[in-house]
Amino acid sequence: MLENKNTSRTDISSMGEFGLIDHLTKVFTIEHSSTIRGIGDDAAVLELKNQQVVTTDLLVEGVHFDMSYMPLKHLGYKAVVVNVSDVYAMNAIPSQITVSIAVSNRFPVEALEELYEGINAAVKQYNVDVVGGDTTSSTSGLIISITAIGSAKKEEIVYRSNAKENDLLVVSGDLGAAYLGLQILERERQVFQVNPNAQPDLEPYSYLIERQLKPEARKDIPKLLKDLGVLPTSMIDISDGLSSEVIHLCKQSKVGCTVYEDKIPLDPQVITTCEEFNMESTTIAMNGGEDYELLFTISMEDFPKIKGNPNFSVIGHMNKENEGAHLVTRANTKIPIVARGWNSLKEND
Amino acid sequence: MLENKNTSRTDISSMGEFGLIDHLTKVFTIEHSSTIRGIGDDAAVLELKNQQVVTTDLLVEGVHFDMSYMPLKHLGYKAVVVNVSDVYAMNAIPSQITVSIAVSNRFPVEALEELYEGINAAVKQYNVDVVGGDTTSSTSGLIISITAIGSAKKEEIVYRSNAKENDLLVVSGDLGAAYLGLQILERERQVFQVNPNAQPDLEPYSYLIERQLKPEARKDIPKLLKDLGVLPTSMIDISDGLSSEVIHLCKQSKVGCTVYEDKIPLDPQVITTCEEFNMESTTIAMNGGEDYELLFTISMEDFPKIKGNPNFSVIGHMNKENEGAHLVTRANTKIPIVARGWNSLKEND
Numbered sequence A, B: 001m002l003e004n005k006n007t008s009r010t011d012i013s014s015m016g017e018f019g020l021i022d023h024l025t026k027v028f029t030i031e032h033s034s035t036i037r038g039i040g041d042d043a044a045v046l047e048l049k050n051q052q053v054v055t056t057d058l059l060v061e062g063v064h065f066d067m068s069y070m071p072l073k074h075l076g077y078k079a080v081v082v083n084v085s086d087v088y089a090m091n092a093i094p095s096q097i098t099v100s101i102a103v104s105n106r107f108p109v110e111a112l113e114e115l116y117e118g119i120n121a122a123v124k125q126y127n128v129d130v131v132g133g134d135t136t137s138s139t140s141g142l143i144i145s146i147t148a149i150g151s152a153k154k155e156e157i158v159y160r161s162n163a164k165e166n167d168l169l170v171v172s173g174d175l176g177a178a179y180l181g182l183q184i185l186e187r188e189r190q191v192f193q194v195n196p197n198a199q200p201d202l203e204p205y206s207y208l209i210e211r212q213l214k215p216e217a218r219k220d221i222p223k224l225l226k227d228l229g230v231l232p233t234s235m236i237d238i239s240d241g242l243s244s245e246v247i248h249l250c251k252q253s254k255v256g257c258t259v260y261e262d263k264i265p266l267d268p269q270v271i272t273t274c275e276e277f278n279m280e281s282t283t284i285a286m287n288g289g290e291d292y293e294l295l296f297t298i299s300m301e302d303f304p305k306i307k308g309n310p311n312f313s314v315i316g317h318m319n320k321e322n323e324g325a326h327l328v329t330r331a332n333t334k335i336p337i338v339a340r341g342w343n344s345l346k347e348n349d
Helices: A014-027 A072-088 A111-125 A175-195 A203-212 A220-228 A244-255 A268-277 A282-286 A301-305 B018-026 B073-088 B110-124 B177-194 B202-211 B220-228 B240-251 B267-275 B279-285 B300-306
Strands: A035-037 A044-046 A050-062 A093-103 A129-137 A142-152 A168-172 A234-237 A256-260 A294-298 A314-319 A325-328 A333-338 B035-037 B044-046 B052-061 B093-103 B129-137 B143-153 B168-170 B234-237 B254-262 B292-297 B312-321 B325-328 B333-337
Touching: A014 A111, A014 A129, A014 A142, A035 A129, A044 A093, A044 A129, A050 B093, A050 B143, A072 A093, A072 A111, A072 A142, A072 A234, A072 B018, A093 A111, A093 B052, A111 A129, A129 A325, A142 A203, A142 B052, A142 B093, A142 B143, A168 A244, A168 A301, A175 A203, A175 A268, A175 A282, A203 A268, A234 A244, A244 A282, A244 A294, A244 A314, A244 A325, A256 A282, A268 A282, A294 A301, A301 A314, B018 B110, B018 B129, B035 B129, B044 B093, B044 B129, B052 B073, B073 B093, B073 B110, B073 B143, B073 B234, B093 B110, B093 B202, B110 B129, B168 B240, B168 B300, B177 B202, B177 B267, B202 B267, B240 B279, B240 B292, B240 B312, B240 B325, B267 B279, B292 B300, B300 B312
Parallel strands: A050 B129, A093 A129, A129 B052, A256 A325, B093 B129, B254 B325
Antiparallel strands: A035 A044, A044 B052, A050 A142, A050 B044, A093 A142, A168 A294, A168 A314, A234 A294, A256 A314, A325 A333, B035 B044, B052 B143, B093 B143, B168 B292, B168 B312, B234 B292, B254 B312, B325 B333
C-alpha cells in the first residue's frame, strides 16, 4: 500500500457485498464479441469457437506476495499476467478472465480500487474481458483467484508433451531478473526497518525490480511464431524456474535434454547484481522463477526461421529419455538438472 | 474434521507442492469427450460446442463455513454444488470444474484427502471433470476457489433479464431448511462447548441439517423443464434467499413482482422447528438462503405443463416495473420485499 498513504479511507463493510462488487467492477468494459454476457447473471456466457483453454491461479498474501513492497496496483496487474501467461504457453489467445478476491476488513475500499486499477490495466494490455468473479471477506489478509479462458484452433494448441529427440530448446527474453528483483526489494525492506530515513538508490536494479513487480506475459510470442511459420512441438511458461520447466517438458514428452550454460540469456543487470550479491548467475537463471518467459521446443528444420531473432535464444536440445536432463557448464562438465523451483508449500522456502 | 479423529497425520510440507497436487488429484478421472486435456499442462483444453457458461465461487473458512461443524468431506461436496447450481440456473449443463485451495500447515494431508473425497463425490454426482486448479499454502485457514464451466445451445440459455409482466414465478423444492440447519448446528456447538458429553437428538432436524451440510444442486430441473417443453423466461438459483433473488429478477428484467405467502413451499420440519425457535417461517424462507433451489419465471401459457407437478410451486407473478416487488401475506396485506440476503462483507451479519 506504498502508493496510497494519504488518501481517504472508506470501510468496505459500509458498501455491502453487492455494492462493493458493483463499485469495483464498473471500471471493466466488454470488448470481445465472444463475450455474450459478462458480470451480472448466475454465470457468464461465452461463444468461443475451436478449442478453449482454461487456467487458474491462486495468490495468497504472505505466501506469493508481501504487501510491504508490492503496491496493490502492481499486484492486480501481476495476478492477471501470471494467468494469461499460461494461456500463451498453450499457443492460445486469452479472451476472458474471472477475478475473485477475499479481503480482510483492514483494507479500505480505496486499497481495493487500486488493486482493481492494476487488474484493469492488465486487462487492457492483454485484451481480455472480466466476465465474473466473487468478492468476499477473509479472516486475514488478501487472496486473489483468477481464472483465464482463451481459445485456439485445435491444430495450433501446443502441449508440454510433444517434444521430440533432437528438437531444439528455445527460450524467449532473458532469465533470472525477477528473482533478483525480489532479493533487492527484500534487502531494501530490511534496511528500511533498521533506518526508515534511508534513501536507497534503486536505479542500478530498475530492470530487476520491474521484472518482479510488473512482469509481462509474452503475448507477442505466439503471434511472432505464427508469422515466422513455426509451430513449437512443446511449450511451457517459466513460472517456477528454468530447471523445473525443463524437467516438466522432459517428463511429459518422455525425452531427455541438454542445456548449455553459455547459451542462457542474461540481462547485464543480472550479471552485475549476481557479482554484487556473490551469487552464481546460472543458478539464479535456472532456479529463480517468475520470469514468465516462454520455453519451447522446435523441430531442427525450423531453426533457420528463428536464427538470429533477438527475441529467442536456443539454449539446448532434446535427447533420448534415458539420457536424462543435463546442464553443460562453461567448463564443459555435465551436471544433472534438478527441479528446485520455488515451492510455496514448504515452510521457509 | 469431526470425521477424522483417530487417523494418522502426514504433514503437507513433507510432500512438496507438486507431490501434493499429484497425490490429491489422482482420484479424478476424465469422463467427458469435451475434455481434451485435463490437469497437467499450463492450461486445460476443452472442446465445448454452442455457448459456454462460466461461474466461480470463493469459500473462506470462518466466513462461509465453520470447521467445527462442517466435516471436510461435506465441505468439498458443497463447494462443487454451489458452482454447478449456477450453471443449472443458466439452463446449461456443467461439464468441467477447476479446484484451487489455499491451506495452512495445521491441516494434515489426511484432512485434504477428505476434502478431495467430498469434491470427487460431487464430481461423480454432477458428472463434471476436474481439469485444473492450484494448491498453495495459506497463512491461516482454508480457502477453496472453484470455477465451473458448462454449455448449452444459444436458444436454451436462460438469463435473469427476460421475465415479462404476467409471467408466473415458480420455485423448485422447498425453502428455508438450510438456514434452519445452520441454526441447529450452531446451537449444538454451543451446547457442546458447555457440556462435551451432551448427546443431542438431531433426528427431528435431519432434513434441515442435510440441507445445510449436504445441499444438492437441482440438476434434474433443466432436464425436466425440457421434457415438459417449458423454456423459462428468466431463472436464478437461490443462494442468498428468495427475497434477494426475486429482486435480482425484477431489477434485471425491469418488472415488478407479487409473491403470495401461502404459496411458499415449506417442509414440515421447517414449520415445526420455526415454532420451536419462535421464528416466522416466512421470514426464514424469504431470507434464509443457501437452498440452491431454482427460481424461474414462465409464460402463463406454459402453466398447464407444470400444474400439479410436485417439483414446482407457483408462488406469484410478475407485474409492471413501477408496481415494485411485494409479498401478499396470509392476512392479505401487501408488504414490500427487501433484499436481506446473507451478506458476507458485513461484520456480525
